[in-house]
Amino acid sequence: MHTADLQVGRVYRQFDSVDAPAIAEERIHVVARMAALASERQVDAVLVAGDVFDLQTVPDRVIRQLFGAMAGYVGTWVLIPGNHDAALAESVWTRAQRLNAIPPNVRVMLEPGVVGLPACQTAVLAAPLTQRHTYNDTTEFFDGVETPPGWLRIGLAHGSVEGILAEDIDSANPISSSRCETARLDYLALGDWHGHKRVNHRCSYSGTPEQDRFRGNQPGYCLIVDLQPGVIPTVEAVRVGRYRWHEIEHAVAVDSDIDLLCARLATFARDDIGQVRVSGRSDLAGQRRLLDAMGRAQAEMRSLSWDVSDLRLMPTAEDIASLKADGYLSEVIEELRAAQADGAADADARVAREALTILCGALASSTVGASSGSVGSSTAAAP
Structure with missing residues (x-):
């Protein structure tokens, strides 16, 4: 299984105090769903291509919750830090180690290296980010890594494949578009883009498993990758996001x-x-x-x-009649309608629009209150 950009601990300030915690908590729940799926599919390993945590400063409780959510899959997890949770000298990962929160079946690669999976004769070449931004290709060392003959070679990295972004964008954490060929990789599992994207037949971004922004670039999936020596990988995108x-x-x-x-x-x-x-x-x-x-x-x-x-x-004559707005009020409504006309200054038009909405709403409340005998309805138009 290939996933990335879990962004656990993300804070959603654009939502209210009721919705924000529920949306944030789902980033933990999706890890549990992926663990259950990995167990069900009997995958050989789960590879997480960076940005496991959204911040270095997530609370200790969140760290423990993340690793607790992984318990549904007892096989090997291989995690690398990304730009949000880079492997600094002091980081979320060093805190996780001090908390003794990392289970034995979870390999966190804080330095470039290789994780051997003898049971499936696979070598995972891991390129963690040790700083938030670098302009050197962290996967370059893959080319010189020797692995046992006949073993599958899988790259695990976090960054931007060169040539995909617009030419005028100077992207940090670059990854060579030819890395699969030069490093003889059977598959390159990437993180950084939050949408599922196939780069080529041996390289994919999994995207974030739980959508986290208003962008329709296929978020909400993890990838089940079937690898056989000398065969183009079969990649299945499985929806896990809520x-x-x-x-x-x-x-x-x-x-x-x-x-x-x-x-x-x-x-x-x-x-x-x-x-x-x-x-x-x-x-x-x-x-x-x-x-x-x-x-x-x-x-x-x-x-x-x-x-x-x-x-x-733009109230119609029928609207104005229903509001019982005659005399001066009718004139005010007409002036506010005219102030919204095409060509009016944006600021003036917006003020007129808001004023008209308030006035019509107040008049409507007053009319409904009067017809129903509501006490205090005459004050509804005070604004």
Whole structure:
């Protein structure tokens, strides 16, 4: 099994105090799921290609939880540090050693070297990062490593394969695109990219096993790699992640556009995390329908945030009539509508949009309160 970028101990500051701990804890749970899968598939070893921890400063409790989650697979684990948890003189790994938290079946490679797996006649050539950023290829030593005749050679590294990123990006921790050939590797297991990516027929990024950002680059998998001497590896991507992250940019021009977004929101469930940005224009009824749909979806999902600041609120004559906004209030609403017109300064349009939303909401509350005989409804329009 090939995995990487567990990022255990990550802190999600963009979420509230209820959602953030649950999302962070899933990074431990996914390790337990992979351990169970490794046991079920009877793999010969689990290779973790760096960034096991998200920070050097994760609490001792998190260190113990990580190694506890590995208990479901009693075979060999081989771990290397990545850029987030580099093997510094004092690091999360030295703390793990002092805590005596690392089980006997877990090999943590804090220096470049080879791990022999005699049972499956395989040599794992490990290239840990001993500092956060380096501009030398840490896998270069693979070329000169001798292994027993007939044994499989697997490289384990963390970094960026040269030639994949845009030419103007100066990426740290480079890895030669020809390393499989020059080092005679049967497979090169990589970490650093958080999405599953096949570099060539003998080299892959596994991606993070639990999605951690709004990017659709195939996160949430681990790889089951079947290796035979002289044969191109068979690589199976197995989904192990729980949460699915959705980033939605939605433009509203007509009522049916709101219907489409409401229908999509209704498909999400408790294992979905969403971020929605809505632009365009809507009448008051459409805005109410949209906000109601987002509120209901938020109650069903793990987390949902939305931004409707770029949705221009353009009340119709029917909206204004339903709000019983006549005289001065009607004039104010019309002025705020006009302030959102195309060509208006962004800041002015945004202020007008927010003011119109507040005013219409206050008027709607006042109208509903008055019709139901609610005490204090006259103060609802105070803003």
